[in-house]
Amino acid sequence: MVDTINRRQIPLLPLRGLLVFPSMVLHLDVGRAKSVQALEQVMEEDHQILLATQKEISIDEPSADDIYSVGTLAKVKSLLKLPNGTVRIHVEGLQRAKIEQYFDNDDCIKVEATILEEVDAELTSELQAIMRNLLSMFEQYTKASKKISAETLTAVKDITEPGQFADVIAANLPLKLAQKQSLLEIASVEKRLMTLIEILNNEKEILGLEKKIGQRVKKSMEKTQKEYYLREQMKAIQKELGDKEGRTGEVSTLREKIEEANMPEAIKEKALKELDRYEKMPANSAESSVLRNYLDWLLQLPWTNETEDQLDVIRAEEILNEDHYGLEKVKERVLEYLAVQQLTRELKGPILCLAGPPGVGKTSLARSIARSLNRNFVRISLGGVRDEAEIRGHRRTYVGAMPGRVIQGMKKAGSINPVFLLDEIDKMANDFRGDPSAALLEVLDPEQNNTFSDHYIEEPYDLSKVMFVTTANNISTIPGPLLDRMEIISIAGYTEVEKIQIAKNHLLPKQMKDHGLTKGMLQVKEEAIQKVVRYYTREAGVRSLERQLASLCRKTAKKIVSNEKKRVILTPKIVEEMLGKPRFRYGLAEVEDQIGAATGLAYTSAGGDTLSIEVSVAPGKGKLTLTGKLGDVMKESAQAAFSYIRSRSEELKIDPSFNEKNDIHIHVPEGATPKDGPSAGITMATALVSALTGRPVKKEVGMTGEITLRGRVLPIGGLKEKSMSAHRAGLTTIIIPKDNEKDLEDIPESVRNDLQYILVSHLDEVLEQALGEKE
Template sequence: MSKRKSKANPRPDPSPSPGEPPADGRALAVPTIEEAGPSLPGRMPILPLRADVVFPQTVVPLVVNRPAGMRLIDEVYAAGGDRIIGLATQRSPELDEPGPAELYPTLCVGSILKMLKFPDGSTRIVCQGIARARLIGLEQTEPYLIGRVEPLGERAEQGEELDALVHLVNGLFNRLSENVPEELQVAAMNTRDPARLADLLGSSLPFSVEEKQAMLAELDVKARLMTLGQFLTRHLNVMELSTKIQAQVGSEITRAQREHFLRQQLKAIQEELGEREPEAAEARELERKIRRAKLPPEARAEARREIDRLAGMHPSSAEYSIVRTYVDWLASLPWARSSTDHLDLKRARQILDEDHFDLEKIKERILEYLAVRKLKKDMKGPILCFAGPPGTGKTSLGRSIARAMGREFVRISLGGVHDEAEIRGHRRTYVAALPGRIIQGLRKAGTNNPVFMLDEVDKLGADFRGDPSAALLEVLDPEQNATFRDNYLDIDFDLSKIMFIATANMLESIPQPLLDRMEVLELPGYAEEEKVLIAQRFLIPKQLESHGLTEKHLTIGDDAVRRIISDYTREAGLRNLERELAAICRKVARKRAEGKKGATAVGADDVPSFLGPPKHFREVAARTGVPGVATGLAWTPTGGEILFIEATGMPGKGALTLTGLLGESMKESAQAAMSYLKTHARQLGIDPARFAKTDVHIHVPAGAVPKDGPSAGVAIASALISLFRDEPVRRDLAMTGELTLTGRVLPVGGVKEKVLGARRAGIKSVLLPRYNEKDLTDLPEEVREDLTFRGVESLDDVVAALFPEPRRRASRSKSGTSRAARGSKSKGSGVPGRAPR
């Protein structure tokens, strides 16, 4: 850095206000970058500024709190001399390490006059602008920025136009005199140089960073003064508009006070004349509504008290609308309005059969409720919970129940609700308070005994605003909901006449106290035959009507529906099947709209031409048939699925590796199965010495999908037995069951869904715990006829059914007298179409 002699460059006192020259108007005695000539290097440190723009011939204080900036200041200040740096403004203030693209190209070369260190770690400096310059590029970024700059010269053509611009700017600035410091006014009056005047006002007035930077980059003095005049004019317009708005607000307040005074006088005059105000008429109307609503004594007394308060309020007061809305809610609720139940059981059964196929347990439960209601009029409403995979008809079943009973139907979705006030309502002290969804639903229904469906109750959440599931405990308790108190009403409302129906895909996520208050009715997935019947009776006629078609235009055969089910959908419910049928209807509707006449009959071979290539295929045959692979059964919220368990061995020291995004329960099942194999190796026909020199890797495909649960224990053990005996498991066999360390097979849940999933995948034989045989009674008859079931109590029973018969005989002759080799007597019949006894 070059040094100047202090006599040739005397320092001004840094005390002037930021952005201002000395009050006497003399130009600061600092050489310009052109005057410095060769002594001023074209390479200098660059200090990025977040929201400041420094102009030449101005003194400004700056705060530096970035490590790179503080180091730059320390080194430049310690070097002494003129302490020249480049002051470049950032385009984005939030950047901590700006590059060349983030800095405005026009900057101000300045000199550091004073530096102070503060206890908070920041550095305060006073800088004096010298001249404009252009940032050509950065040569160094660490430890701070060093750039190459070139000087920029100003252009000022003397003449009448320049004098006129100076006069205009001074006139506009004088109009701002009430809002600027006196020191700035004196400095502006004493500044004769037009360029310095523009820089002084540009740096001192509250312009935006972009506006200041535009003035800094302007080298033509006349253009700079013209830009300054535009900015001053806009700033004056904003200030005048603000003053006008403030005056209007003040006049509105004065007018409101005057109107209130006049209304009070008018009220006194009307009372003298015996007349009533319009507000009194509104109060009388609310009284009539309250009488018609037949409120209980507590609610009637509260409504009477609020109406009296309303009569004494002015309509312009904030409390008036709050009280009126509250009384209107009290008057509009169905305190005493009930719909009459249709207690004809035959008619109810007919309606339920028309709307839904099968679901016998649900229908029987509704008919039982109607029968008891017929005998006992004051019976409380039941609390039912329909649980099952998506698309099995849970929500639509609620509408059918309401139609069969002759009641109104109300549905609210609880999926994603996190606020307890959604159930109990907000207190009236809050702005825009409203009752909870229960009370809102009753107002919409217009009766106090509707069928009220709480959809997706398993997807409730909880956060800092409360736990909605805890608020439902009172709603869904027949012993408590007769005195349900909403926070907004703050009055007891009887919910005991409502028939509440909740729906859920899985019960595990429902809190146990809430689940305990509901009677759970499970809706399992549909078998293929059931889906075909439902499609022909319900789905196809519905889609034909929705697309403007009739049976004369389009027919879809049973074989086509079966192919859609097997090759294009893989679900427990019916939603995807309905979407595929709708796709066929759309294509036929388009053909008819294009003028093509004639009927369209869709068979199994025609399905790909409408829906494209198959989306799913039965992969059991492709994935099994090799040693170390077994087929398990898994339950998911969307239905049952098959699960492949793959095991492989390699030379090693007996390590066990588990992959496939498995949960803790599944990992423990694999460890228990491995321990059982090591303990009973000879009984299973396995050489015990192999375990010590073989590393085993167990993998469950679909590695991106989390998997957990103990029901895969039998399948994992089967895969390991197949691996160590080098025998493939039967291709058409799937299994489920929890395995203990002693080889016992424990019962599991979701048997029906698992069996239906196995059937969809092409499985023909299923091993399941003997204690789960009772669950097979819920399966459709055609499913029991299509599959072979074998109940097992221990792993010995499993081994007896794992391998094809010829291989099993060969293994018996090799393994001696072990129980697994002899083949324990299985208690399952293994006969197709009948559950083992």
């Protein structure tokens, strides 16, 4: 309980951010008008005033609610008016007082206050023990904090009165205003002393933590300063040695490049982590150069650089037509892709496979696709690749490790959406080092290649925006799962008309430029080009044609340089003089109708070709001989044809015992060239029947188709290529299986118009069309 002595009315001096305990002596500067008026009034009376603290510092004119109800009765010892209008006073705290009523007059604020008497202030042995404990703690705090002077500590030691002892300690502790106010409001001296012990305990713990934190910060600062000092020393040494930048400058440059490289966040984090390792690693260590190469690869790879597609279908069509003559299907597919991109702008890059014989322009077509899309172009050759690491890269643990060819190609491209040509995809092999075609499955899968994993880079790389174009001569050697991921576009070869146009518009101007010839030096007639095409080349593509034109240009250059002629006009006659006698015969495969010889059509990796099959019948014991380096499939076709003829000997007007009296020899010329395939069945059967019956095979007829033991004609593949070869050979009629009628649409119109196609479903129809009458 609080004992009251008396209640009195007294002027009030509100304090901002300050609290005065009893026994405290201090100077105050007062500036508010009402406060100055109150001070002048007390100086005229008993020099006593009540000091109470404001709850909020910002309030200029406080009300009763804005001031704490317990304050300190103080004596104003002196008052000095300063030139700026403020008043400086010297006050001494006397006793606690509680505000009972509040009077805000015009001149000053007055309150009715009750003077509070100290409770439990008698100096008992228990209280003395508490005071000693508090003094010990205060002494420890003073030494630890170093915020309280030694003089203050000495003055506290000299105090014997418990209430004053508590108030002096409370006044010197760096407490918040609210904490000090709560101490001021405690009338019980014992309780006040115990509260101070709790506060000093808390402060002791806080000081301990501050000390730990301070030591930690100091240690960190010392380490940083040490590192800075050593770096500066290193720079100075490097400068003296002539190495201006050294490792520090290199790391700084690399860090800047990483920040500017627009990498995905995960890749950037990885790069910075590896850079930190590189910085701390000795320059002469083996791993240092490995890390440096790795960082270079991360920086040089395009992570977000993207070229903008020129989505102009008309412009793209003009570029494709300008670079290539014919090849309508491929051009149409590229233009379709462009059109869809123009509508969606989000289509994943297609995987195109340009399949066809050598020299038809597969590689140069891919380059034109890139030009029409306004994309960067990059090409890698897969011919002979037999190591999986060529595709996926080597792990960095190996000496001389490098990324795979795909990542190398992306670095060369410099953008994430190039046209990427994988050349000769059918020429890959596999051995104990792995299967590279299996590693390509992820690269060429639009659903997976957005997170392509290279063993060297170790981080996922996005290939989904790349337009992959592959080339192959023979798709039958490409593994099934890999072939399934690609869109096959077949390029069979060029017709004679197309070859002449390509030679005139593309090959000849290029060769003339390469050989330094102008139009005034060399003029080539179209008949001369036609002669080169017909009599000096026999190919699906135009590579050999380009070599012959290069030969003509060389010989022309020699004539002009030796002043033999100033201008050369190439005619068919001059072509023969320069290139020699014709190497090929243009026209029918056979000059006249032959007995026992039929012309078949074959499909090879170099395009279509004609195949002459000869049969010889001689007296003997029924021996069947097959020559010409035939594969198992062709041997089986010959056996099937032989068995069918035996079963139908009577209908075919052949002696039923011919197989017992005669030896039969089937030969396919060009014995050094391996031959195999399922489409020579009807050709062998026709040649056999012709030899056994004496009926000649028509010279203008070529044929292709497989045969069964019952004489059915089965469909074949490569009809377009075979038709082109028949057209080149000068045949006018082709016998094909009826089931291949759907493939006639793929054959160029100029070839289709020059050939007569006979659709058959049984061997009897073949014999009726192919064999003439017996002489």
